[in-house]
Amino acid sequence: MTIQMSAQHSRTEHSRTELLESAHRDRLLAERALRRSELERDQAARALESNLAPSPIGEAARARLRATYADAAGxxxxxRRAFDRALAIEQAADVLAKAFDDESDPAGHDAADNLIQLFASKRPGALSVSA
Structure with missing residues (x-):
């Protein structure tokens, strides 16, 4: 029985580590994508602004620049929504990990253990965590 509980704890510890690393990696990727899209939007804005003064550029070209800017803003x-979601998941993973580590609160520890196991079972390519 003790060996089985130790194996369960080891699997949960592995899942906990995987949860934290995955959430952190996903947040970093979302943040990088957000920054890249902000740069693209800023470039589109500069292109649009540089062509506002009377110039040889026609209205059709300005319309294309406005459409490019609108696409970049979208x-x-x-x-931003993906980053906010990834950040919330990373924060939730941190809360779960802290609850799992806090053995002075058995109910919180068990709840965190169950949620970490559930998360591990739902991740693509997750290892089996059944007893």
């Missing part, structure tokens, strides 16, 4: 919003 991309920023999508990436």
């Amino acid at each position: 991309s920023v919003e999508r990436h």
